[in-house]
Amino acid sequence: MLNQRVLYVISKVLSPRHLSSMSFAKIRTVLVDLSGTLHIDKDEIPGSIAAVNRLSQSDLNLKFVTNTTKESKQCLLDRLTSIGFSVQPSQIFTSLTAARCQIDKMGVRPFLMLDKRALEDFKGLDTTNPNAVVIGLAPDDFNYQTMNTAFRLIVNGAALVAIHKGRYYKRPDGLALGPGPFVSALEYATDRKADVVGKPERSFFLSAIEEFQCRPEECIMIGDDVRDDIGGAMATGMYGILVKTGKYRDGDENQIDPKPTFTADNFSKAVDHILQNL
Amino acid sequence: MLNQRVLYVISKVLSPRHLSSMSFAKIRTVLVDLSGTLHIDKDEIPGSIAAVNRLSQSDLNLKFVTNTTKESKQCLLDRLTSIGFSVQPSQIFTSLTAARCQIDKMGVRPFLMLDKRALEDFKGLDTTNPNAVVIGLAPDDFNYQTMNTAFRLIVNGAALVAIHKGRYYKRPDGLALGPGPFVSALEYATDRKADVVGKPERSFFLSAIEEFQCRPEECIMIGDDVRDDIGGAMATGMYGILVKTGKYRDGDENQIDPKPTFTADNFSKAVDHILQNL
Numbered sequence A, B: 001m002l003n004q005r006v007l008y009v010i011s012k013v014l015s016p017r018h019l020s021s022m023s024f025a026k027i028r029t030v031l032v033d034l035s036g037t038l039h040i041d042k043d044e045i046p047g048s049i050a051a052v053n054r055l056s057q058s059d060l061n062l063k064f065v066t067n068t069t070k071e072s073k074q075c076l077l078d079r080l081t082s083i084g085f086s087v088q089p090s091q092i093f094t095s096l097t098a099a100r101c102q103i104d105k106m107g108v109r110p111f112l113m114l115d116k117r118a119l120e121d122f123k124g125l126d127t128t129n130p131n132a133v134v135i136g137l138a139p140d141d142f143n144y145q146t147m148n149t150a151f152r153l154i155v156n157g158a159a160l161v162a163i164h165k166g167r168y169y170k171r172p173d174g175l176a177l178g179p180g181p182f183v184s185a186l187e188y189a190t191d192r193k194a195d196v197v198g199k200p201e202r203s204f205f206l207s208a209i210e211e212f213q214c215r216p217e218e219c220i221m222i223g224d225d226v227r228d229d230i231g232g233a234m235a236t237g238m239y240g241i242l243v244k245t246g247k248y249r250d251g252d253e254n255q256i257d258p259k260p261t262f263t264a265d266n267f268s269k270a271v272d273h274i275l276q277n278l
Helices: A002-013 A048-057 A073-083 A095-106 A116-122 A144-155 A180-190 A202-212 A226-235 A267-276 B002-013 B048-057 B073-083 B095-106 B116-122 B144-155 B180-190 B202-212 B226-235 B267-276
Strands: A029-032 A061-066 A092-094 A110-113 A132-135 A159-162 A168-171 A174-177 A219-223 A239-243 A262-264 B029-032 B061-066 B092-094 B110-113 B132-135 B159-162 B168-171 B174-177 B219-223 B239-243 B262-264
Touching (some): A073 A092, A095 A132, A095 A159, A095 A202, A144 B174, A174 B144, A202 A219, A219 A267, B029 B048, B048 B061, B095 B116, B095 B202, B110 B116, B202 B226, B226 B239
Parallel strands (some): A029 A219, A061 A092, A110 A132, B239 B262
16 A cells, blocks of 8 residues: 555656556546547447447546548448447547638638548538648549649649548558548649648647647547557657557557557557546 | 960860860760750741751761650651751650660560650550559549559559659640659659659760760750759769750759850850850
8 A cells, every 4th residue: 555655646746748557647638549449340349339438427528539531520420329339429520620620720712622421521611712722532533634723723822731641541452542642742743731630740639629628748549550649649748548459560559659658458448547547 | 376275275184074165075965955945836946957957967966855755756756847857766865765765674564654645655565464654744644543553553563664753834724733743642652762764864864875875074965944954964974055045034044053064045056156166
């Protein structure tokens, strides 16, 4: 008992960054990745539904954050609900949400190079006479004519906002180009840098917690992508818990410096670890 | 007369690189750009036809070098002939010729992303089961599906050969994307660097003079593009004469360091300058 008391005193003296997994006493908000962390396709990762409920019943703020460029918030909500998760629309924050926030803040009229399913998140915007190019994974728009339209807009002063700059992704038929190469093409042509809004950008994590008015060091990110989820969140000043599900591969915890605050077998174990160390 | 004699002796002592425009005594080969230097569209730049004839009647090797990605050697020859120039097919060296040479040397089977008019320069090549991607300005191929095919080939080990990496060019209806952005997209997706074959690459100028078996310091490049023609040639060790026609803009001679060896009002004056200083 004496040792635990000593540890408690030490934990109060150390700054949150040095607490590692010892104490999450100051934590107010938990950010959770979706695919690979809570579910894989249409299947729950065992124990995740109950673990989300445990978090919801705590005093912690809870937000689900994901790097989609194709699916609107409603698409994601429908999938989560059909699997059995209890999630509110306001709890979902995606790279598309981040882009929409960014556009609203900038007060610009976007030229949207986005998948049709993503357009729902951009309803109500004035898209006449565009002064911003917003680019996600939009194979139908990745043709010479549309790319040229975007190029001319940027040359004439339009902003360039990228949902994210992923190089490629895995499709059932093999690897396929992500939005990154096409963002890169426009950057090269115009000698301008895109404003990237998705993970692992600092602005993404800060936007996700904006409504809670808490500081990064009061937040924990849980995810299966050691760079985009954990590296990004920790670089923003948050704690990061890596789960060994989804895209996790042996040794991933050693891929970033500093290492993840904690590595858990799965989301349920990650939640237990947080709730036990509050 | 004494002063001229002194200058002559000095010129013999100095290395060719330091001769500036004083003497071209060691020159064996002249390289000449086409559009903007000899002609603009279908019009001769006055005096150019006669000047080409003067060069042809000298002992100098003569080659016409251009950065086209769309027109085959025959297209260019037909245009020059129709304007009134006397040019042999073997005297034309283009970025497409350079790409063809490169492919022949590599012994690869190319996946050709090229304008239909350019394909003539790639006749007789085996294009089954490609192990190289060759990319020029090919709007019809700049779509997601074809870019993805190229991406997968490169990921599987295919070489990436770019005709050139021009960012954009001027079309009657405004600026339009060049091949560069799409080359850049494939480079970003695959984390590989393209083998660029056109001007201002050193390899382009060396390939152009290969048949003459002369050294770069025995060559002069004449052109209207201070970076791609003059800067590229001079970085290869050649002399460079900038002409004030075509895309030349006031002060262009100050855009590169070292400056062009000489700046002439037009191609005819450039040829006079060479022939008078041999």
